[in-house]
Amino acid sequence: MLKNRGRTGRKRRRKQSRSFSLHAVNHSQRLEYIQLKKWLKERGYEDSKLRLVQFPETGRGLMTTKALQAGELIISLPEKCILTTDIVLNSYLGEYIAKWRPPISPLMALCTFLIAEKYSGEQSLWKSYLDVLPKTYSCLVCWEQEVLKLLPEPLRSKAEKQRRVVQELYISSKSFFSCLQPLFTEDVATVFNYDAMQWAWCTINTRTVYMKHSQRECFSREPDVYALAPFLDLLNHSPNVKVKASFNEKTRCYEILTVSPCRKYEEVFICYGPHDNQRLLLEYGFVAIDNPHSSVYVSTDTLLKHPFPADKQRNMKLSILKDHDFLENLTFGWYGPSWRLLTALKLLCLEADEYTCWKKVLLGYIISDRNEKKSLAQTTKICLSLIEETQHVLQKVT
Numbered sequence: 001m002l003k004n005r006g007r008t009g010r011k012r013r014r015k016q017s018r019s020f021s022l023h024a025v026n027h028s029q030r031l032e033y034i035q036l037k038k039w040l041k042e043r044g045y046e047d048s049k050l051r052l053v054q055f056p057e058t059g060r061g062l063m064t065t066k067a068l069q070a071g072e073l074i075i076s077l078p079e080k081c082i083l084t085t086d087i088v089l090n091s092y093l094g095e096y097i098a099k100w101r102p103p104i105s106p107l108m109a110l111c112t113f114l115i116a117e118k119y120s121g122e123q124s125l126w127k128s129y130l131d132v133l134p135k136t137y138s139c140l141v142c143w144e145q146e147v148l149k150l151l152p153e154p155l156r157s158k159a160e161k162q163r164r165v166v167q168e169l170y171i172s173s174k175s176f177f178s179c180l181q182p183l184f185t186e187d188v189a190t191v192f193n194y195d196a197m198q199w200a201w202c203t204i205n206t207r208t209v210y211m212k213h214s215q216r217e218c219f220s221r222e223p224d225v226y227a228l229a230p231f232l233d234l235l236n237h238s239p240n241v242k243v244k245a246s247f248n249e250k251t252r253c254y255e256i257l258t259v260s261p262c263r264k265y266e267e268v269f270i271c272y273g274p275h276d277n278q279r280l281l282l283e284y285g286f287v288a289i290d291n292p293h294s295s296v297y298v299s300t301d302t303l304l305k306h307p308f309p310a311d312k313q314r315n316m317k318l319s320i321l322k323d324h325d326f327l328e329n330l331t332f333g334w335y336g337p338s339w340r341l342l343t344a345l346k347l348l349c350l351e352a353d354e355y356t357c358w359k360k361v362l363l364g365y366i367i368s369d370r371n372e373k374k375s376l377a378q379t380t381k382i383c384l385s386l387i388e389e390t391q392h393v394l395q396k397v398t
């Protein structure tokens, strides 16, 4: 007898589809996804177990219609479907890139190709892929300056630095864009405008997989490691899963294998790396719930916000901390203050008669009961003030 036939089968199917539809919306039947699947099939990719779904918690992603055991292949994407600098160099852009001096970076070549292909619209061989790419991104580089100001340090500085990098990349590429004018009827300044550049940069920053190419003379010395992998790039991130991902030289496919199993009708996740939420927000524009790598950073300003009055050794202590790299990466994690944060505070809390013990503090020794209590009290104050600060900012955001 076929499984799932009869009343029990009907009931099970109804239950399954009910639990699925309550949580997620199937997008596989949308025209753009049907076209993407067709495009992939023409390039040798076939899959029956991954379905495109809109999940309430994570947004668009892939669901498996079959339980995946540990070690099973999640996806195997043929080389023909993958967009790398090889594709760019073999395209109409190749001769312009080869001639241009100083050479552009591999990243810039990919950005240029994405913008040019998007502009080509119907004519583009990559149309089916371009059509499913996000139109906008939530990465910090796209945030309004006013909102960026509300971010805590060091995230704010990192976001500002990232924005400058993208702006400088755009400015320094303008003359290269000009040389592409013979390829376009419209003014290249309009085609390759800053918004287009930001979109292309975010596409690459949030969606590429690592695929190393050897250094080529037509490119600058930045590493050539980016590859856009259509469909595979619909997999969302979970900090709690393990996968193995690499390009298989034998099958000539980019493959992802599960390490942790995945149940039928659940979202399939991969892990983008052991990133804390600040890094996820900066690079990918989202934060992960229950992220075990979550941490709250304590800036030097916050560290010294609760001054130690009449501490004549304060400046000397600060330079010790600076010299021993104890002013960066001071954090609170799920289990409280990090060892680095506690050590920095223990050193700052040394009394005048304990000051000579600073080396021991850095090595992790307990100096005195008094120092332990004082540094813990200081930690609590910092923690409470960070909570207050966050609440204040959240109120402003609301």
Ligand SMILES: C[S@@+](CC[C@H](N)C(=O)[O-])C[C@H]1O[C@@H](n2cnc3c(N)ncnc32)[C@H](O)[C@@H]1O
Residues within 6 Å of the ligand: 057, 058, 059, 060, 061, 134, 138, 206, 207, 233, 234, 235, 236, 237, 238, 283, 284, 285, 286, 287, 288
């Ligand atoms: C490689 S893409 C994954 C597919 C993407 N959701 C889409 O619709 O195209 C990476 C982007 O997906 C989103 N994303 C990935 N994992 C997520 C998660 N756990 N929660 C929310 N958004 C996530 C972020 O916007 C991220 O920049």
